[in-house]
Amino acid sequence: MNKIEFFFFKNYLFSEKKEWLRFDSLFSIIGVILSVATLTIAHSIFGGYETALKDSILGANSHIYIFQPGAANLNQEQVNDLIQDFGGKKEVEAIAPVIQIPAMAVNEGRIKGALIKGINWKAEAQPTKYRQYIRQGTWEMPDNKDVVMGKKLADELNLTIGDLVKIVSPLHSKFTPLGYKSKSKKFKIVGLYESGMYEYDSKFVFMNMQSARGFSPVSSEYSLIEIKLKSEFINKADYLAYKWEMLNDGFYQISSWIEFNGNLFMTLSFQKWILFIIISFLILLASFNIVSAVSTSIIEKKKEIGILKAFGASSFLLSKIFVGKTMILSSIGVLLGQLIGYIIAYFLSVQNFFLLKGDVYFLEKINVKFSFQDFTIIFIISILMIFVASLVPLKRVSSLQITDILRGM
């Protein structure tokens, strides 16, 4: 920065008069702070939602699923073959078969729909974040009576660790002389599972393979095979699924998380940026205040402009001084707005008072994403808009004639 402008900026900020403390300049800066804070809150919460949703979906599920076409199950032999086949692939981090059976969980007359997930809990390499999502209790289910239950499901049934829960499978029901009888068994809750996804936390009931098989019509069969990819391949899951399905001549149906949820994330990301653009209009509005504050300041400083011009200051220098003053104050306003926005967003994310509706928005908790990239984008866009706005009134500076000013207009 040239020394001359710097001298004027220093005087502007630190002289006894504190020109920037005046109502109209403070007013326009408060507008900037509020609009930037709003944008920051909206963007960081939307981004947080997007990230948390993706984390939960990709954490509670694996990335690639292998099915037998036509809703049939995989038998032990097929499973062994597939694990042999895929386990060694460089993209694969973990692979395991799963049994999934729709069921109901019952406690004292309360009945909730549930999904039995028979898993191989012992395996070190799990295809999902099953172990990380245990909020209370243990992930170990050595006993055939042990279950790990979704926390929401347990809450809704008024159950907690150590309680007994009855699991009923209507799939495997039969008529007996005593009437219609479903397969039903009592389990002990050894752990509570919480992924953050309402849909999962209110449905999943994990048990060991053997127990799950008790609900299955055919023993030694599996519903599907789950594959967890190494992180660098997660976004190529659809391509890999397609490739592997082709390699197996379509004998198995291989799908990826992108097929199931890819559109959701594209929509979310699109919505996030639409929202960003809409809220940016608030900053545009705040910029109008800046235009008027700069105009006022130019009119008020007309005499000074004339004097400085008479003593050798160019219009360009004077314009730089006006824009510079605006930008110094506005940058502080933008940064302050971002800071306030992040603080408010942070508080929204740690409180439990305002929650989202889990059945509508999947997640209940408000999540916040702080990213340096978003911070920079918001800063640059705000500053750019304000900069352009501050240029609007500058024509007055160059059109001011010294002699008009000296004559007192």
Add this chain to the structure above:
Amino acid sequence: MEILKINNLKKSYIDSEGELTILNGITFEVSKGTMVAITGESGSGKSTLLHLLSLLDKADSGEILYNGKKITGSDKLISKFRNKSIGFIFQFHYLLEDFTAIENVAMPMFLATGNMKTSLLEAEKLLKRLDLINRKHHYPNQLSGGEQQRIAIARALINKPDIVFADEPTGNLDKKHSDEIFNLLRELNREIGQTFIIVTHDEEIASQLDIHYFLENGLLQLHSAE
């Protein structure tokens, strides 16, 4: 050698009542180191003339030669020349209210050089010379009328201009302060040999200067001391 030579300078304004000719062919010369007084009735065009001579405004026709040369070029070039070679003292002090006395004095030099440190040093010397050193950190509104005008004089002199224009520099001061200012200008003229062109309505002062012109009907004439 004439520092300033004016040839047939004309200026008129167009307003709602039609064309108003203010200066109708001004021709005169000023030799280096002289003190020139210009008097004239209010509205006769004295300020207009001074603004043209100091290149703050443009004439409709005619020539202004500084040391035999016409000053032409972009606004920026003219502004540079003015900053370096011409000093201007206005009727009102026109000091910058946000800056201290010494900063005001240093401003033209600072604008020319971009070096605040040497500009302040130079301003300090001038303030000492004008007996204002104890006022250097005061803001204009903390100074008396006489002090304000002396600060404005110091500002006009900081770039050591060859010629200084003053438009009724004591118009707002009482007799005592007014005499003080003129004595000061006189001393500076003797010490440094700067050329002064001073518009005043004080006939007594005007008659004490080297040359006394009178502006009337758009023409400049030597004042006859009847």
